[in-house]
Amino acid sequence: MLDEDPGIVRGLTRELGYLGAAVTGVSSLYEARRSLETWSPDAVLADLQLKDGPGLELLPEYLVRHPDGAFYLLTEQGSIDSAVEALRHGVQHYFEKPVDPIALAWHLVDDLAVGRSSHVLAEQLSPYLTVRDPVMLEALGDLPRFAASGEPVLIQGETGTGKELVARALHGLGPRAQGPFIAVNCGAIPETMLEAELFGYEKGAFTGATRQHRGRFEQAHGGTLFFDEIGEMPPTAQVSLLRVLEEGLVHRLGSERGVSVDVSVVAATHRSLEKHVESGLFRQDLLFRLNVLVIELPPLRERAGDIELLARHFLGKILTDMGKFGAAPTLSRDALTLLAGYHWPGNVRELRNVMVRLAIRLPEAVREVGTNLLAPVLPARASGVTGAVGGVLIPRGTTLADAEGLLIDAALKETGYNRSKAARLLGIGERTLRRRLNES
Incomplete structure (x- = not known):
């Protein structure tokens, strides 16, 4: 437990001790870091603001040593906004002072059980994904069950969030893991060639078709077919894709005979397919066929x-x-x-x-x-920090201390030099802001 108030430390240590918990109390980030070098506690309860920095600074260091542990924040009533923001960074819960030890104990029991199951999930995913953050693990919590079902899975998320890696995890954990994994980038293949690539063609089906070609569906037989950026698929190919998904048969171009295919289908998009449906760019019946099981990937900033x-x-x-x-x-x-x-x-x-x-x-x-x-x-633009204070530009080569000074100046100007409002805008305590102003 990390808090500057010895009375709070003594009281919670005593109360949690009655409930069977072994508690060690420290009063600074320095002491907490020294303690973590030799001890890996199941949970950490840290005050939001300490004399040598915010208690949240301990979070990444703690999770590196104990990824299935629980991290909680203690807050004064005036710091609730900062505590709520901290929940996006891996903090399980925040508690207003004075803390109810029974409520804390219940959270400990529940979260440590969830943490251990998350650790098991992270181990399952480790051959395919490097993940530890609770937000990401929660988003992927159903992945093993989705993989085992064999039903179509739709992965949604911003560009660069790892949608193909998640698709490969679905393949690797599913019943067709020994089969091929075939990926199709729907936006990279010219519209005139997309159906030929997906469904194949017979020799002589069109000019240049000098031999028979097995399409991606046939190549993926017994495995997984991954449609990356399916929102870019042209409407004509959507009609043919829907027919294959419903019938399980592929008709090569130039052939009247259907070929039976057995594939798991995974699709991914960074766009809103619902909006594409509204604008007529995506078939609603195809969307209904694809979004049986949905995985929403959070962006890295979350x-x-x-x-x-x-x-x-x-x-x-x-x-x-x-x-x-x-x-x-x-x-x-x-x-x-x-x-x-x-x-x-x-x-x-x-x-x-x-x-x-x-x-x-x-x-x-x-x-x-x-x-x-x-x-x-x-x-150059550190938008994750500066967007809330007017979009401050941080020049290349700027030191961390100088960048912090630029952000503090911007926050003060935006709030009319109201220190309390500026501190809330920056997500720090007013005491911390005063200390950093005195240090500059």
Whole structure:
């Protein structure tokens, strides 16, 4: 338990002890970090604002050591907005002071059970996906059951969120895992060739058809056929696709004989297919056929718990592939804070691109990557942090301290130099804002 008030620490330690919990209390982030070096508790209860920083800073460090643990925040009544925002970053619950120990104990029992099941899910997905964030794990909670069902699955999410990786996980965990996985990018194949690619053709079916060609459906027989960006499929191909899904038969172009196919169908889109239906760009009956089971992938900015894990994974793999380092350098705490503060409009794909740029520029002797090395390879606009304060532009090469100063100045100007409002806009406590102003 992490709180500056010794009375709160003593009281909750005593009450939770009566309920069978072993509690260790500390009063600062420094002490908590030292404790985590030798101990991995099942849960952490941290005050939102401490004398040496926000308690939320401990979250990524804790999850690295204990991914199936539970993290809670203690808040004063005036800090509720910040606590609610923290729920998007992997915090299970927040409790207003004074805390009801019985309510806390119930949450501990429930969340630790969920955490352990999430850990099992993360292990199941590990051959296909690098995931630890509770938001992402919740989104994928039904994936093993969906995979076993053999029913069509529709994956929705922004570009770069990992829709094809999820499709491969559905294939790998399903009954057709030993069969082929065939991917079709519906927006990359010319409209005039799409039906020939999907359904195949006979020799002489059209000019240039010099041999028989098995389409993607036949190639995927006994396995999974993945339609990436299915919202880009032209209406004529949608009609033929619907017929195949309903009949289980493929008619090659130039042939009157149907070929039976047995495939699992997974489709993905970053668009709203419902809006496409309203505008006449997508058939409603095809949508009904595809969205039997739906997986909604959250963007990377809503699953901050995965940013550190993915950044380390990408950097290590890229450097290994380059043969540049014997052991990949670590990312400093300030560098991780910088990554967590970016909006990631390109999601996981953009994060990997940043790690590629970083890996190429890293000197051989580096053992820890700080903000001086990371900031130049990040996009200039840190929109995830600055959007709420007028869209501040952070120049390349800006240090973390200077960037923080720019954001604080913008927040103060936007709120008419009202410190209380500026602190809420920045998602920090007024006490923290005062301290950082005094330090600058």
